[in-house]
Amino acid sequence: MATTQAKRISERRAEHLLNDLLVSQGWILRKPPHGDVLFQHKYRNYVDLSEALAKASKKGIAHGIPEAILIDRNSSTPLATIEVKSLAAEIGLAISETQGYADALWNAGWTPLAIALAGTSDGEFQLRVSKRVGNKWAPITYDGHPINWIPTRADLDRIATQGGPTEIRPTIAPLDVLASRADEINRLLREARIQDGQRPAVVGAIMLALWHSKGKIRRDPSYILRDINESCRDAFIKAGKADLAKSLRVDEANDKLTVKTRRIATILERLNITVLTAERDYLGQLYEAFFRYTGGNTIGQYFTSRHITRMMAEACSVTKNDIVLDPACGTGGFLIACMDRIIREEHLSREQMVKIVPTHLIGFEDEPVTAALLLQI
Secondary structure (H helix, E strand, C coil): CHHHHHHHHHHHHHHHHHHHHHHHCCCCCCCCCCCCEEEHHHHHHCHHHHHHHCCCCCCCCCCCCCCEEEECCCCCCEEEEEEEECCHHHHHHHHHHHHHHHHHHHHCCCCCEEEEEEECCCCCEEEEEEEEECCEEEECEECCEECCCCCCHHHHHHHHCCCCCCECCCCCCCHHHHHHHHHHHHHHHHHCCCCHHHHHHHHHHHHHHHHHHCCCCCCCCCCHHHHHHHHHHHHHHHCCCHHHHHHCCCCCCCHHHHHHHHHHHHHHHHCCCCCCCCCCCHHHHHHHHHHCCCCHHHHCCCCCCHHHHHHHHHHCCCCCCCCEEECCCCCCHHHHHHHHHHHHHHCCCHHHHHHHHHHHEEECCCCHHHHHHHCCC
């Protein structure tokens, strides 16, 4: 009896993890027409889906029952099948089962992706997303490695098409998702007795530490704040700016913060901050988005939207021969827009661009927290 109860608890935690990952990428956890997800048996209300999945099964008999199906709420087209296991070690089984469900839907004329999740929010978990290419399944990757997040609807639409890519880049979550997550972070910081004006620095420190360490921060309350400070310090040393290491720190003596930081780190991980290797602007964009909701205006910081920085870089027709100066650069939005344009128009590699940046893209920023983050972007 105890073993059965423990298994059910693990299964519920795995389901909670799935819900958290879906919400973080903007999926609405309701069935159509008000949402995007059919959980377990609810697909049987859709005759075509039910008939197709009747030919798929975990055991080779009876109906196959995936944990969830992502579905287009307007056309009822299945976009992805999802299978969940409570143990991270069962990721291979989850992959096999979700691909089996997706194969059944492919045979019925649809082209869904297959998403496998194994583990719980309390421990390590594995997530794999795959796409059928011909008669085989190929992993969806970022920077050559399998992604560990569920794609947004826009990303899913792009990669699911025949001939579409199997490599994607993380995108900023929808603003309503960011607002909700930022509101939760703000509440957690308030409960930890962090004043409004200090919250951007705390959020910035946790972001930088997670990004620099790729999530390798111990979550035990005895270590988490110390690890954050050490990771931030290492990031500044690596950037050649050790003198700025004190600009981003958390108060290790704040017992309430030690408890709340674990959840804050989890929220940020759900937004892909730990997996970034090539998206140099993502950290700045994510910080700016949270900054708007976590007391940022208390220290007088306002950021220009990225579509405007891109527009200005195009309007100025920036080239590799120009010198760009931004006297109040924030997290470097204008400078990065210029860098991206130069790379694209001049067909430069990232390595070639690195040699140009020190003498051609120059920014000044007098707010220590923002300047500290800018060094890493």
